[in-house]
Amino acid sequence: MNIDLLTKMANEISAFFATESPPDQAAQDVAQHLRRFWEPRMRRQIIAHVREHGGAGLTDLARRGVETLAAGESDGA
């Protein structure tokens, strides 16, 4: 899928949790949102984007959220 669009979506999710969640919880909440609502191929792609390209374009929180997601995915990327 279009990685620019996935990046934008992940950043917008992170923008919500950046203020809603306590700082130590925000990345976990981003990851949980991705896990609950993103279809596996979207998750795999954003995880691969972080692993292979350092998550270019992602905000810091979005990147940390994806990393938290990746750590929790049973099959990784």
Next chain:
Amino acid sequence: MFAIDYHDHGTAAPLAGAPVTLQIDGHEVTVPAGTSLMRAAALAGIDVPKLCATDTLKAFGSCRLCLVQVEGRKGYPASCTTLAEAGMKVRTQSPDLQRLRRGVIDLYVSDHPLECDDCAANGHCELQSMAAVVGVTQTSYARGAMHRPLAVDRSNPYFEFDPQLCIVCSRCVRACDEVQGTFALTVQSRGFASKIAASEDRPFLESECVSCGACVEACPTAALSEKSLAHGKARERAVTTTCAYCGVGCSFTAEVGGTAEAPEVVRMVPNRNGHANHGHACVKGRFAYGYAMHSDRQLKPMIRKSIRESWREVSWDEAIAYAASEIRRVQAKYGRDAVGGITSSRCTNEETFLVQKLVRAAFGTNNVDTCARVCHSPTGYGLKSTLGESAGTQAFTSVSQTDVILLIGANPTDGHPVFASQMKQRLREGAKLIVIDPRAIGLVRSPHVTADFHLQLRPGTNVAMLNALAHVVVTEGLTREQYVAERCEVPSYERWKAFVSEPHNSPEALAEVTGVPAEQVRRAARLYATGGNGAIYYGLGVTEHSQGSTAVMALANLAMATGNLGREGVGVNPLRGQNNVQGSCDMGSFPHEFSGYRHVSDPAVRALFEQAWGVKLDPEPGLRIPNMFEAALDGTFRAMYVQGEDFVQSDPDTHHVTHAMEAMECVIVQDLFLNETAQFAHVFLPGSSFLEKDGTFTNAERRISRVRQIIPPRAGYADWEVTMLLSNALGYPMNYRHPAEIMDEIARLTPTFEGVSYAKLDRLGSIQWPCNEAAPEGTPTMHVGQFVRGKGRFYTTEYVPTSERVNSRFPLILTTGRILSQYNVGAQTRRTDNVVWHEEDLLEIHPHDAETRGIADGDWVGLTSRTGETVLRARVSERIAPGVVYTTFHFPQTQANIVTTENSDWATNCPEYKVTAVEVVRITQAEAWRARAAQERAAGSSRQPVHA
């Protein structure tokens, strides 16, 4: 005239009252205090003669036909205006009363044609009936003046006004005033010159009349009558069903004639016992059902190998077999998850449930979504997160106990007209109104209704506005601390309080963002928080934004903080767009959850469905509609089954959608018409209209109502049967004999529907879910005592501006909406006479913006955004603010969604229809401009599909 199965009681039932017992014609009758003698008599089986009374209107006491005698009292009081009292002894028949009534009728018929055999109301005319009751067959006033001849007003496409038949009883005027609230009719002049006039004596079509038909139904003669009744069309039977237009879900009596082999709907009459509409209707529901019989209906299945080939009509067997083989072929080639399905908010609960079951169980994937994705998916997310249930909190009748209505991002007089009339009744009683909308919607100022505040904010700034309102509520100490302490999660409340109290959330700080003066915001916030019962109503102007879910949460925050949840008169109420948006969401249409909003990853829930359906189910969420388009362009999504949804016209960034569709190898479209999406289909399966099938719809107040088959499916199968055929062809057996059996399965698998059955729906008329052991007859008001999630949860709602910004190239903001006479993509209403009111999409533009661009009212204009361009006519209007333009999306010729973007709500991917940066230019060669735009579109997309 009344529905053929209706027995009118003359006056309405009182809201409540202690029982009083009286005698009427020697019969003992007990009724609630406040009941009229006329109604009390009717309840005892005694019909007092009447003409100016009907039970949807206030007693008027003008016709003097319903006179009665009360023992111990002088004179002959009108039974419609005299209330029952304990111990009264009432006579409705006596020689004196008969003499008086004969005199009245004699006068009426002296100026009324008596050629009843040729009249559309023959056999149903109340004057005819009353004349028979009192024994008058001709007038004794032989040479008096008469209102004849007078021209008949046939300007309205659905009804006509024959002033010669009018008895000036005022029922039409009162219906327009009291029920509809438009005040379009009046009794003009005095005495013998009195006559009914629309607006300032204009033809109905040119008047302020909104064609709701309340006047037509109220008319006791054929002075106002449906054109469908002309030529003496017989109405043999009445069937109660539910309207298939908006989310109000009006109950109707369909009057059916024709023959047993070819039954025909002659008239639709709103059901006076309907729990959502209480006998009222709008121009769409009452009149615009003719699309079901339109010649554009495609009644034969069709297939084609490629979208570049012509369609070939085939048998149902061949079409279904081909569709099934293509689904399996695509799965074999690209994988199980390369296919999916779309359920429709226009179809029944049972049909929606079956489509998602087909996708999950027979396709073996969770790639199922619904058109609610593009309208109210943020409602589901926002209300579930804060309150614990993905639904509105109130019954419509709750508004009658509301003191302050906060209406944001909704235009009820156009989108939900019957509920708007209920709202207007309450506003005329004195309730206050706060409107938050970029556009001056009808309720901002209409006859006898003026909004106390119209916060005309810039599109895209809802969250900023709601934070500003919350700032005032919190910093001025207007919160209900005890309520919150008892019912909400206090830590989340404290965080939220601290957040909204920050200076950057003050009305003063945000005035620059919203464009609304701070003092107005402050006063509106005080009114909502302290004005008594505060009720929030909202629509797509809240949800269809990049922060749609955040705004829904912000609304719930406001309601919790002010204690405005959990009783009548308050609440947070989404006004759902289509007839079954609530139901399609309830039925498990979203890719991440089963029916009843339970996530697919929950092992216990999944096990329940696996046991019932006999298959292993996927624990992962599937693709949402916009994700499906992306995956199609990516080459990983290749086939889909689309029931009753036209996303090529309705979804944003049309150019992007059509490129995705071109990449598909198998698109199965099931619809009434060859819609825009069908251009990209390989299989077309004829759909069935709401008149052709059984089922249920669930309206915006969670009310489940029966849809009843009136005519046989024109193409041979109801939609639920077609889904079964496809499933069986795929090797996953479905063998329901009737939608009642599907509802039984829904009830077994869905806790909130546990107590729902067709038998109970028949008994109660309708049921608001949750319906279970704790609430066997349903739940009108949610969150009484405690929230569904336990404690209410506050969320901090930081305002994040949309990435869609105006600049020098695109300096205006386009926002979209709908109008009264058309519905959604117009597939139904464009195929009715409703086009006389709106035959094309128009672009509303402020006079200032029009002048600077040299645009005059009616000019063709080009509308250009970053994603595309289209052509339409301009309407210069002050309803929108400078810098904002507005249009509808009812016509494929305009294809307004060519210009909308793929921006979407962060949580749900609901498109941001309401904010698009555009430029508008005056053009002279509309067709040439349109052709050039189409050429440019065809020349390429920013993202070309990947072909395997």
